[in-house]
Amino acid sequence: MSNSAKLSTGGKDLEYPVLSGTVGPEVIDIRKLYGQTGQFTFDPGFTSTASCESAITYIDGDEGVLLHRGYPIGQLAEHSSFMETSYLLLNGELPSTSELADFTRTISRHTMLHEQLATFYRGFRRDAHPMAIMCGVVGALSAFYHDSTDISDPLHRKISSHRLIAKMPTIAAMAYKYSVGQPFMYPDNSLSYTGNFLRMTFGVPAEKYEVIPAVEKAMDRIFILHADHEQNASTSTVRLAGSSGANPFACIAAGIACLWGPAHGGANEAALNMLKEIGTPDKIPHYIARAKDKNDPFRLMGFGHRVYKNYDPRATVMQSTVREVFDALKVNDPLFETALELEHIALNDPYFIDKKLFPNVDFYSGIILSAIGFPTTMFTVLFALARTVGWVAQWNEMISDPNQKIGRPRQLYTGSTERDYVPLDKR
Ligand code: ACO
Numbered sequence: 001m002s003n004s005a006k007l008s009t010g011g012k013d014l015e016y017p018v019l020s021g022t023v024g025p026e027v028i029d030i031r032k033l034y035g036q037t038g039q040f041t042f043d044p045g046f047t048s049t050a051s052c053e054s055a056i057t058y059i060d061g062d063e064g065v066l067l068h069r070g071y072p073i074g075q076l077a078e079h080s081s082f083m084e085t086s087y088l089l090l091n092g093e094l095p096s097t098s099e100l101a102d103f104t105r106t107i108s109r110h111t112m113l114h115e116q117l118a119t120f121y122r123g124f125r126r127d128a129h130p131m132a133i134m135c136g137v138v139g140a141l142s143a144f145y146h147d148s149t150d151i152s153d154p155l156h157r158k159i160s161s162h163r164l165i166a167k168m169p170t171i172a173a174m175a176y177k178y179s180v181g182q183p184f185m186y187p188d189n190s191l192s193y194t195g196n197f198l199r200m201t202f203g204v205p206a207e208k209y210e211v212i213p214a215v216e217k218a219m220d221r222i223f224i225l226h227a228d229h230e231q232n233a234s235t236s237t238v239r240l241a242g243s244s245g246a247n248p249f250a251c252i253a254a255g256i257a258c259l260w261g262p263a264h265g266g267a268n269e270a271a272l273n274m275l276k277e278i279g280t281p282d283k284i285p286h287y288i289a290r291a292k293d294k295n296d297p298f299r300l301m302g303f304g305h306r307v308y309k310n311y312d313p314r315a316t317v318m319q320s321t322v323r324e325v326f327d328a329l330k331v332n333d334p335l336f337e338t339a340l341e342l343e344h345i346a347l348n349d350p351y352f353i354d355k356k357l358f359p360n361v362d363f364y365s366g367i368i369l370s371a372i373g374f375p376t377t378m379f380t381v382l383f384a385l386a387r388t389v390g391w392v393a394q395w396n397e398m399i400s401d402p403n404q405k406i407g408r409p410r411q412l413y414t415g416s417t418e419r420d421y422v423p424l425d426k427r
Helices: 033-037 074-079 082-091 098-107 117-121 130-144 154-180 195-200 215-226 233-244 249-259 267-278 281-292 313-329 334-347 350-352 360-372 374-398
Strands: 004-009 013-017 057-060 064-067
Touching: 013 033, 033 249, 057 267, 064 074, 064 082, 064 313, 074 130, 074 215, 074 313, 074 374, 082 098, 082 215, 082 334, 082 350, 082 374, 098 154, 117 154, 130 249, 130 374, 154 195, 154 249, 195 215, 195 313, 215 313, 215 360, 215 374, 233 249, 249 281, 249 374, 267 334, 267 360, 267 374, 281 334, 281 374, 334 360, 360 374
Parallel strands: none
Antiparallel strands: 004 013, 057 064
8 A cells, every 4th residue: 555554453453545635634544444443433523533525615724724616715705706606615616607697596586485484483482592593494494395305316406505595595684583573574686695685684675775885795705704614513514414315404404503502603693792791902811811711611702713723814804894894884893992902912822822722703703793783693693694505515515425424423432331220119
């Protein structure tokens, strides 16, 4: 074997192939390990495990690089649109003018929801977290669109992918409208994907809604920044759920549930809440000390990342977008100054330097979203909306892979060995 890894275990000398991708770390192919040795590998949190082969997104966390189908995220954020980036993620190449027009038209034709779905919303309490509504309504799509759930049929997969990408803004906006007691707004397909979402969220039937181009652009860019991020927790959840053959709507609902957690998509909400709690720059040292204290559960939200051990490239774009939105809306939020100061202090503190903790995409996004008018509970919903394209691209890639297997990790069992049942009166 030319490129292999040797392992001596259980009295055997074994050799495993080392596989190379186009770029990035090599992987040791241990698929035969259990069959040959009766042993598993142990890697909770998958810190050293590649769970699949993928050609969609590449991250070099040490260098702060994020590529979609080879294109750097900074270039996409500057020059592309969310629709174009979605096409790229789904199809592997940037579209021609006519391909982009066709794709955009197809998506806009799927923006409406089955009318009966509106009654679902009324079953939720008004104060329900919109992510709870998202989990429920997206899961329910499988009950409404069962004409596209034969996952072995590429056309069904394509239609359900388009439906998910197109309907997510409508579902998200309706979750918001329900929480504030305003009427649902039907989509306006003459607007862009993002402009339509803003109108469905902030418009009311009684008045004409004017989309502010700078806000539309900033929001579109935020969607691009969140579109995909290789095998993160929610994407891995979508893949794992999909590996059993579950329908795409149910799989995406599972991804939404995972994204909700504060260690993942919920961090943008947590980051803004933290900045509000800190309030003014003079309080920063107190919170930095708490973040460093091992006995205090407090962490700097929006800081640190499993993969990035350098500045998250998305945070760079996010930081510059704050100013654009402030200028367009003629607002200023003192929390931005607090955030800049917090970043500055943390990046010069040996604790954060040694642990390679840098701002991630969520550190600045809350400030922008709040300036646009979104309540904090909607932040993770916006993340889910944008990440849907990444989820469906990854799900499609997995289902199309002829070597695809059900995802079934093993364990290191530390419970009781076999023992006899003890009747209740003898315990
Ligand atoms: N504040 C203070 N200390 C931190 C932070 C933080 N935000 N993040 C990590 N650390 C410390 C840990 O205490 C740990 O210290 P130790 O080695 O002394 O025990 C060390 O840095 C490594 O941290 P882990 O939690 O082991 O790293 P992991 O890769 O498992 O976690 C995570 C990554 C969950 C993102 C973590 O950095 C965190 O909780 N950050 C805050 C939440 C956040 O912003 N999440 C958004 C992630 S981006 C996204 O999902 C879009």
